[in-house]
Amino acid sequence: MKRRDFLRLSAAAGLAGGFGVADIQRALAADGLDLYMLSAFSGPFAANGKFGEMGGRLAVKSLSPSMGRSVAYHTIDTQGNTGTAVRKIQEAINQKQGRLFLGGALSSEALAVSREIEHAGGVYITYVGADEITGSACNRATFRWAVPTYGAIRQTVAPVADMLPKAKRWYTITPQYVFGEGLLNNAKEVFREKGIEHVGNSYHSLQDKEFSGYLTNAAASNADVLLILNFSQQSIDTLRQAVSFGLKRKMKIVVAWSAGLDQFATLGPDICEDVFFGVQYWHGHDAPANRAFVALNREVNRATPTYFTAADFAVTSMMLDAVRRANTTDPKRVAQTLESMKWAGITGDEEMRAFDHQVSKNYFLMRGKAKAKMRDADDFAEVVSFGKSFPSQGQSQCKLA
Amino acid sequence: MGIYLFQIINGIGLGMIYFLVAVGLSITLGLLGFVNFAHGMFYLLGAYLTFQIVSWGGSFWAAAVAAPLVVAVLAFTLERAILVRTYKLPHKYQIVATLGIVLIAQEAVVMLWGPLGNGVSVPDSLAGVVSLGNFQYPLYRVFVVAVAAVLAIALWLLLERTTFGALVRAGSESSEMVKLLGVDVRTLTSLTFALGGMIAAVAGVLIAPIRGADPSMSGEALGIAFVVVIIGGMGSFTGSIVAGILVGVVQSVMSTLWSEGAQLMVYVVMTLVLIAAPRGILGRA
Numbered sequence: 212m213k214r215r216d217f218l219r220l221s222a223a224a225g226l227a228g229g230f231g232v233a234d235i236q237r238a239l240a241a242d243g244l245d246l247y248m249l250s251a252f253s254g255p256f257a258a259n260g261k262f263g264e265m266g267g268r269l270a271v272k273s274l275s276p277s278m279g280r281s282v283a284y285h286t287i288d289t290q291g292n293t294g295t296a297v298r299k300i301q302e303a304i305n306q307k308q309g310r311l312f313l314g315g316a317l318s319s320e321a322l323a324v325s326r327e328i329e330h331a332g333g334v335y336i337t338y339v340g341a342d343e344i345t346g347s348a349c350n351r352a353t354f355r356w357a358v359p360t361y362g363a364i365r366q367t368v369a370p371v372a373d374m375l376p377k378a379k380r381w382y383t384i385t386p387q388y389v390f391g392e393g394l395l396n397n398a399k400e401v402f403r404e405k406g407i408e409h410v411g412n413s414y415h416s417l418q419d420k421e422f423s424g425y426l427t428n429a430a431a432s433n434a435d436v437l438l439i440l441n442f443s444q445q446s447i448d449t450l451r452q453a454v455s456f457g458l459k460r461k462m463k464i465v466v467a468w469s470a471g472l473d474q475f476a477t478l479g480p481d482i483c484e485d486v487f488f489g490v491q492y493w494h495g496h497d498a499p500a501n502r503a504f505v506a507l508n509r510e511v512n513r514a515t516p517t518y519f520t521a522a523d524f525a526v527t528s529m530m531l532d533a534v535r536r537a538n539t540t541d542p543k544r545v546a547q548t549l550e551s552m553k554w555a556g557i558t559g560d561e562e563m564r565a566f567d568h569q570v571s572k573n574y575f576l577m578r579g580k581a582k583a584k585m586r587d588a589d590d591f592a593e594v595v596s597f598g599k600s601f602p603s604q605g606q607s608q609c610k611l612a
Numbered sequence: 613m614g615i616y617l618f619q620i621i622n623g624i625g626l627g628m629i630y631f632l633v634a635v636g637l638s639i640t641l642g643l644l645g646f647v648n649f650a651h652g653m654f655y656l657l658g659a660y661l662t663f664q665i666v667s668w669g670g671s672f673w674a675a676a677v678a679a680p681l682v683v684a685v686l687a688f689t690l691e692r693a694i695l696v697r698t699y700k701l702p703h704k705y706q707i708v709a710t711l712g713i714v715l716i717a718q719e720a721v722v723m724l725w726g727p728l729g730n731g732v733s734v735p736d737s738l739a740g741v742v743s744l745g746n747f748q749y750p751l752y753r754v755f756v757v758a759v760a761a762v763l764a765i766a767l768w769l770l771l772e773r774t775t776f777g778a779l780v781r782a783g784s785e786s787s788e789m790v791k792l793l794g795v796d797v798r799t800l801t802s803l804t805f806a807l808g809g810m811i812a813a814v815a816g817v818l819i820a821p822i823r824g825a826d827p828s829m830s831g832e833a834l835g836i837a838f839v840v841v842i843i844g845g846m847g848s849f850t851g852s853i854v855a856g857i858l859v860g861v862v863q864s865v866m867s868t869l870w871s872e873g874a875q876l877m878v879y880v881v882m883t884l885v886l887i888a889a890p891r892g893i894l895g896r897a
Contacts, residue, residue, distance in 0.1 A: 253719065254718075254828075257722050257727040257827065258728045261726075413867065414871050414872035415871060415872065415875070416872070416874075418875055419875055420823065421626060424865075424868065424871075424874060425871060427618055427619055427864070427867065427868070428615070428867060428871070430746070430747055431615040431746070431747070431868075444826060447824070448823055451822075451823065451824065452822070455741075455750040455753075455822070456741065456748055456749070457741040457750075477729045479733070482731070
């Protein structure tokens with residue numbers, strides 16, 4: 212009789228004696244690896260989950276043969292709701308003994324579940340935007356792949372300012388919550404360094420869908436550049452309305468935090484043309500790991516990878532690599548391994564910063580292409596520049612050490 | 613032109629869009645007394661059908677005719693098959709039924725068209741901007757305002773100056789009395805519901821080139837529609853126009869005065885109206 216069969220029979224017959232059900236479940240999974248990917252699979256953020264899962268499963272498919280153990284990939288639908296996310300993570304921790312978690316549709320979700328996972332002694336790799344994840348709210352269990360607001364601004368505003376030395380008047384549109392404030396504060400710092408006049412800012416709520424009033428403020432300011440600091444559907448709405456109000460003809464437009472390909476496809480080349488975008492990932496970036504990933508995704512998923520496909524591929528690959536290197540699924544040792552990891556990633560060379568659990572990776576400045584210049588259906592933009600910018604250990608608000 | 617004057621003009625344009633989104637709800641809520649949380653779904657389908665027809669190579673104008681008609685048939689069928697069963701039940705059953713329908717529709721949209729938003733181009737003949745001093749206003753928005761104005765007049769004539777309108781209004785007061793006159797009240801109710809759905813679809817068609825079509829837009833439409841109907845008064849078309857413009861102007865002007873509070877002020881206005889005139893500005897007693 213195999214060990215698994217014996218344990219199953221023991222549990223069923225109540226012969227487990229002093230073992231609790233949790234111990235039996237853990238024993239059953241001892242030679243396997245269970246990954247839990249949380250994202251929104253329903254509701255307004257359902258795109259995140261759908262495309263994220265494609266990337267996560269692709270990573271499992273490509274890396275599990277080298278793991279020496281079976282890998283089970285589970286998804287958790289948070290519905291884009293922090294309360295739901297916390298409840299489902301608690302269920303996964305308490306009832307399924309889940310310890311290795313990935314993803315996160317929204318910053319608020321990720322911040323909340325990271326505390327639960329840390330409390331349970333697990334490991335969590337995410338890619339959300341809120342700087343607190345690897346800043347003031349950092350913890351031993353949580354790691355982040357995405358570049359923080361500091362790097363996003365440094366790699367977009369600074370190079371655009373250098374490219375357009377006469378554009379000295381900038382106007383900003385900012386969502387009024389912690390992520391937007393992070394982008395705005397970093398932008399103001401770059402403005403000061405570059406001698407740029409910040410001629411105005413319009414704050415808006417996270418519920419806003421209509422931006423014409425704020426765009427009118429931007430038009431009235433006679434700015435040279437409009438810097439859009441919101442994200443997701445709001446940046447799509449803002450940019451679409453900015454173009455319809457003729458702002459693209461009056462000033463340059465920069466979207467500092469874009470989702471990349473899926474946003475470009477939603478907007479179309481007419482709107483994207485000549486607009487600058489900051490992106491975490493671009494499928495056309497020339498890196499060996501990225502070429503392999505794009506080819507694999509096109510073969511398996513029959514699509515060019517979007518941001519969420521890439522991000523989930525990246526964090527799932529990181530987790531699997533850490534388990535393989537540590538040769539254990541013990542969360543503490545997996546976390547220790549992650550802290551010192553370097554690897555060839557899909558954005559180029561990537562490495563973990565041990566002092567704040569932030570991955571050091573490239574951020575890309577793109578410029579939208581004219582429709583006539585697109586080489587294929589996904590060739591919406593060209594890479595203008597890319598690089599790595601992160602707050603130093605002294606600047607970091609994370610106090611792990 | 614000063615920025616505040618332009619913001620008022622922009623607000624009026626915005627208000628007419630809000631009127632379009634809300635007037636269908638005003639009909640179902642005000643005249644039928646039905647709490648229709650599925651209103652946003654008709655708006656959503658209007659936008660998605662437009663996207664689909666344009667994607668197939670059809671023109672925007674073909675979509676503008678076809679999408680509202682398809683949605684009207686759907687609304688008629690929905691009312692006959694499901695919603696009629698909730699009329700005599702408390703409002704909470706109507707809310708649950710229509711909310712359930714919205715959730716099914718929203719997930720169906722995700723399955724059919726994917727979870728990402730889709731853009732719809734402005735028709736070539738309406739591309740470009742109108743210059744107003746230092747400012748520019750999209751020509752397409754001027755067109756939407758004009759359509760909203762024409763639709764408002766047509767609706768007013770339909771409901772205030774035709775036999776159909778008289779019967780709908782009478783039916784909302786006393787359906788038994790109208791039945792005694794030999795009128796098929798059931799069909800009348802279904803047609804009125806279909807009319808509300810069709811107007812919501814018209815709003816969806818017209819909004820598609822402004823903000824695209826995405827699965828979350830039904831909830832957004834419902835939110836602003838309820839605000840406009842509450843401020844304007846249930847069942848009042850004039851009230852919907854006044855409220856739509858009021859909301860649009862407040863939001864637009866506040867974008868300059870206090871941008872972070874622009875959205876909040878819309879709800880402050882609604883609260884003030886509720887305190888001063890609980891039935892809305894032009895609501896029926």
